[in-house]
Amino acid sequence: MSSPGQIPFNSFISLDRQEETSIYIQLAQQIIQAIQRGFIPIGTKLPGSRQLAKVLSIHRNTVVAALQELEAQGWVEIKANIGSYVLKNTTKAKKNTGYAKNLNQNQYALQTGYDFEKSTILENPFESTTCTLRLDDGMPDSRLSPLQELSKFYTANLKRKKNSKYLGYSDQNRPTTFREQLCNFLNQSRGLHIQPKNLLITRSVELSTYIIAQTLLQPDDMVVVGQPSYFAANMIFQQAGAKIKSIPVDDDGIDTEALEQLCKKQQIRLLYLTPHHHYPTTVTLSSERRAIILELASTYGFAIIEDDYDYDFHYDDAPIMPMAAIDYGGMIIHTGSFGKSLAPGFRTGFIVAPENLVIELQKLLNLLDNQGDFIMEQVLSDLIAEGEIHRYLKKSVKLYKERRNYMSYLLARELNEYVDFDIPTGGLALWTTWRKEINLIQLRRQCEKSNLFLPKNILYQAKDIAAIRIGFGNLNASEMEESVAILAESLAMIT
Known part of the structure; x- marks a missing residue:
């Protein structure tokens, strides 16, 4: 003492x-x-x-x-x-x-007094900016969200006496209304044949991917992705200790011949796909290749994550149904988000899988997010039951198609000598390829000086490629015009 x-x-x-x-x-x-x-x-x-x-x-x-x-x-x-x-x-x-x-008693410790391993994988890929204009990788415009309708549904659910008893901690006896409604929505819109026992509700597509990776992957397991692929998913797989192998993507999607050759040489644990519109190139995986991939998965025993990140946004012909709709062998884990066209706080993720895997995934989800968001789930359930989500999607898809067309028009008119692209059949972004001598980091810096921000995660530059994934969903007509004008001015200054 x-x-x-x-x-x-x-x-x-x-x-x-x-x-x-x-x-x-x-x-x-x-x-x-x-x-x-x-x-x-x-x-x-x-x-x-x-x-x-x-x-x-x-x-x-x-x-x-x-x-x-x-x-x-x-x-x-x-x-x-x-x-x-x-x-x-x-x-x-x-x-x-x-x-x-x-020690200054008015100052918190500057660093820990102990050592720990710092991650070289989980560096934050999402950048912030003070610029008024920003290009992103294909996000919807939250300004279009029907906030009054959402507020009405949210307030009504808060006031319902029957809901108050389900707001306690770790309440496992909550109604399954939302899962039932979401099952119906997915079965009707995506041609699935699932029941609530095949469905797991999460906070986001990324959380869904994380739960799957932690459940299925062991250190040094091989995960196959397209080249290029979704950066956040790659980070999640690497964090789980997996080895990532990239195979080419062309106009018909991921190269199935390359996938088959890889299967013959090495054991694959997981294949990650975004078949509706490949991220980031926006191409659709052809029906022929979908069948080949399912056959390879059955033959070589690897699981498939089908990330359905933008299925709701299709503009021209009827969309190709998800691979999960024709998977009778239980090889596909289908992930996506519901309410992506709404404000971010009104979205939720989901996983569709055979019941035995859903039970196992639920164990980890209970640990990470046992409480969930019951009121929000009830709001989304009401949106489906009363047909509001269908009406809103129909309205928003029409508007996003107009924005896709106008952004394509502006790029072709103002930047034709620099850029090439195909107009996608859906999604909220354009995959644009640029003259290889253009330094995209230089372009980013020059644009930022003129109040237009290009985050690094939309830029793809290597020896054989210079490309930008340009989102158009978050921009109105005047913002598109100003953004393309800044791109044109910046290109003139660096080339």
Whole structure:
């Protein structure tokens, strides 16, 4: 036990009479900080009120008030005619003579006092900007979201008495209304034949992918992706310890001949696909190749994640049904998001898989997100039941088609000498290829000077490719015009 006379109170107690906080509260707070940091060890008998008042040059009554506050908060015990003793010590401070003297009690620790391994995989790929204009990789325009309708549904569900009993923690007996409604929606819109037992609700497509990766993958398992592929999924697989193998993507989607050759040489655990519109190139996986992939999966025993990230956005002909609609062998795990056309807070992810896998995935989801968002699920359920989501999707798809056409027109008119692209049949982005001598990082910097931000995750430049995935969904007509004008001006300055 430290002697009161050995504790250098003046080194960590600094009282400011100019502050609005009372001196006795300042003193109590700073003694608590000293206890937490180990400057005053547990069991220490504090100096008497007269002695401490003299050391700190304050009135004895101020010290008495501070000790009473410490006792009320449970930090010290005051024994009549004996003294005040520290009751608990929440953290252990470093035990070196210079530590207390050099520490500023008003500053939180600059770094940990212990070592840990820093991730080289999970660097944040999403950048922020102060620019007014921003190109993204194909996000919807949240400004178009029917907030009044959503607010009406949300308020109604909050007011329903029957819902209040399901807002507690870890309530496993909640109604399955949303899963039932979402099953019906997916069966009708995607040609699936699922029941609620085949469906798992998550917060996002990325969380769905994470849960699947953690459940199915072991260190050094091989995951096959297209080249190029979705960066976030690649990061998730690498974090799970998998080895990623890329195979080419052409106008018909992922190269099935290359996939078959790889299967003959190495064991594949998982194939990750975005077949409706390949990310980032927007091409659709052909029907012939879909059949070949399913046959290869059955023959060589690898699972397939079919990421259905933008299925709701198709403009021309009827969309090709997901591979999961023709998977009778249980090889495909179908993931997607519901409500992507709505404001971000009104979206949810889902996983469609055979029941035995859903049960296993649910175990991990219970650990990560046992509470979920019951009220939001009820809102989305109402949107389906009352037909609002169908009406909104029909309206928004028409608008996004107009935006796709207008962005294509502007790029062809203003940047024809620099860029080439095909107009996609769906989705919210254009895959544009540029003259190889154009330095896209230089272009990004020049555009940023003119208030247009191009995040790094939409730029694809290597020895044999210079491409940009240009999202058009989040831009109205005037914003498109200004963005393309800045691109044209910036290109003229760097070429």
